[in-house]
Amino acid sequence: MECQVSQQQDDIVIIHVKGEVDLCTSPELRALILQYLKKSKSVLVELSAVAYIDSSGIASLVEGYQLSRQHQLTFALISVNKTVASVLKLAKLDKVFQIYPSLYDWQQHHSSSQ
Amino acid sequence: MTPPIISVENLVTYYGRHQVLKGVSLAVEQGEILVIMGGSGSGKSTLLRHLLGLHAVTSGKIEIFGKNIQTLDWREEQEFRRNIGVSFQGGALFTSMTVGENVRLPLQEHSRLDEQTIAIMSRMKLEMVDLSESEDLMPSELSGGMIKRAALARAIVMDPKLLFFDEPSAGLDPVVAAELDQMILELRDAMRMTMVVVTHDLDSAFQIADKIAVLDQGEILQIGSVEMIKQSKHPRVQALLQRQIRTTQFDPDEYLERLMSGSGRK
Numbered sequence: 594m595e596c597q598v599s600q601q602q603d604d605i606v607i608i609h610v611k612g613e614v615d616l617c618t619s620p621e622l623r624a625l626i627l628q629y630l631k632k633s634k635s636v637l638v639e640l641s642a643v644a645y646i647d648s649s650g651i652a653s654l655v656e657g658y659q660l661s662r663q664h665q666l667t668f669a670l671i672s673v674n675k676t677v678a679s680v681l682k683l684a685k686l687d688k689v690f691q692i693y694p695s696l697y698d699w700q701q702h703h704s705s706s707q
Numbered sequence: 708m709t710p711p712i713i714s715v716e717n718l719v720t721y722y723g724r725h726q727v728l729k730g731v732s733l734a735v736e737q738g739e740i741l742v743i744m745g746g747s748g749s750g751k752s753t754l755l756r757h758l759l760g761l762h763a764v765t766s767g768k769i770e771i772f773g774k775n776i777q778t779l780d781w782r783e784e785q786e787f788r789r790n791i792g793v794s795f796q797g798g799a800l801f802t803s804m805t806v807g808e809n810v811r812l813p814l815q816e817h818s819r820l821d822e823q824t825i826a827i828m829s830r831m832k833l834e835m836v837d838l839s840e841s842e843d844l845m846p847s848e849l850s851g852g853m854i855k856r857a858a859l860a861r862a863i864v865m866d867p868k869l870l871f872f873d874e875p876s877a878g879l880d881p882v883v884a885a886e887l888d889q890m891i892l893e894l895r896d897a898m899r900m901t902m903v904v905v906t907h908d909l910d911s912a913f914q915i916a917d918k919i920a921v922l923d924q925g926e927i928l929q930i931g932s933v934e935m936i937k938q939s940k941h942p943r944v945q946a947l948l949q950r951q952i953r954t955t956q957f958d959p960d961e962y963l964e965r966l967m968s969g970s971g972r973k
Contacts, residue, residue: 616818616865623824647866647898649820652827679897684831 594618596625606633607671607696611642614650623653626668630660634667637699641672646680658690667691671699710773711736712869712901713758718767720753727753729925730767735918740895740902742912745922746947751905754922755873758903759793760784771869789817792867796874798854800846800861807833807842810861817865832860835890851878856887863894870894872904876911888914909948913937921947 594612601607606629614622629636638654640646654670661668669691673681681687693699713735720728727750735741745751756762757769760776769776772790779787800809810829814820820828833839836856846854855878862870875891876884888911894900906912912919913933920930921944928944929936939945 616820619824620820623821645899648828648831648864649818649824649866651831652824655827655831656823683835683893683897685834686831 594621596622598625598629603635604633605635605637607637607639609639609642611644613644614646614653616647616649619647619649619653622650623656626653626657627660630657630664630666630668635669635703636661636666637669637671637696639671639696640677641674643674643677646677648680648684651680651684651686654690655686667703669693669699671696709737712739712772713741713903714768714770715754715758716768716770718754718757718769719765720757720762721765722753727925728757731922731925731927733920733927733930735901735903737901738895738899739917740891740904740915742916742919743903743905743922744907744909744912744919744947746907748924749922750925751922752873755871755903755905759791759871760787789865790868792862792865792870794855794859794862794870794872794875796877798846798858800854800857802846805843805845806838806849806857806860809846809857810842810864813861813865829860829864832864833857835863836860837886852880852883855879856883859887859890863898863900866898866900868899868901870900870902872902874906874908875904876906876908884908884911885914891915923947 594614597609599607608625658668671693672695673692711734715731715733718728718731731754743751774783810832811825814825833842836859838856875887892915895902916933919936921928923943928941929939
């Protein structure tokens with residue numbers, strides 16, 4: 594797994610995840626998510642290049658989402674590919690997370706709801 | 708071409724003088740669901756135990772994830788155990804632990820994940836098997852079907868690459884059994900699990916199998932797709948599909964020998 598972090602204006606952080614998220618690699622993703630939720634108002638996780646994600650990876654996303662709700666922050670998943678979408682559906686989380694097809698879609702939704 | 712996840716070549720095994728498996732060969736590819744079918748005493752449970760590395764083979768070879776499981780060193784054995792999940796017919800839950808503790812145990816033993824991550828992962832698996840409200844119950848407080856589902860949750864909690872499932876639908880009502888079949892297919896599709904399912908439930912086998920191996924008296928009568936098995940002309944396969952009573956040749960001398968010395972089985 595490789596994670597790259599990009600910062601947008603307005604205190605938005607995007608974590609781009611690539612490769613396999615499994616028992617060995619998911620603690621790194623979890624640490625990144627929790628770390629950026631402590632210092633940014635909005636954390637987006639971009640998942641288009643994920644080749645595999647197991648439930649430890651999904652659990653890291655759940656933790657991030659829960660933390661964001663506790664502190665009234667924004668946490669969303671963007672560009673969720675088919676691999677990730679099927680695991681989210683299996684875990685019955687596809688209706689729980691805020692999921693957007695792209696950063697643009699999230700921005701559109703975010704600006705209209707403000 | 709990727710090598711098969713499981714490759715069994717000419718597996719022979721004995722219990723005492725009784726030959727239980729008589730040269731079984733099969734292969735299971737990545738993401739495939741193999742159903743092993745057969746009547747009582749056909750050798751299917753023995754075959755399963757061999758695939759789990761729980762019995763020494765008399766002769767033949769079993770390779771899983773490309774390695775001979777009879778010759779794994781300690782480190783390879785640990786890796787093998789991490790990559791497989793097993794849902795035993797009777798559940799095999801620890802009776803002194805709650806359902807939640809049972810499901811969390813493999814992660815606590817085999818991973819270094821944060822406790823909060825472990826708790827979420829195990830609850831997700833309990834949700835999948837519809838046992839979210841039973842996390843704090845003891846196994847003795849569960850019905851047979853609930854025990855089976857709890858055992859499945861524990862078997863998949865680490866997202867194994869290979870899942871062994873012994874009699875998933877035995878003792879379940881038809882609706883729950885059908886839901887479990889659906890979940891098996893979803894797990895395969897979403898998590899890319901390869902599965903070996905031992906069952907004598909025909910409906911379930913036809914629903915989930917990519918490939919069925921029909922085992923009878925220690926031999927694979929036929930192995931192939933659901934359609935191939937349904938259209939099989941093999942009389943013993945047909946007997947199994949049509950639930951016919953089996954007729955075995957009766958040898959009076961051998962029967963007398965068994966009664967007298969108890970060693971008539973060869």
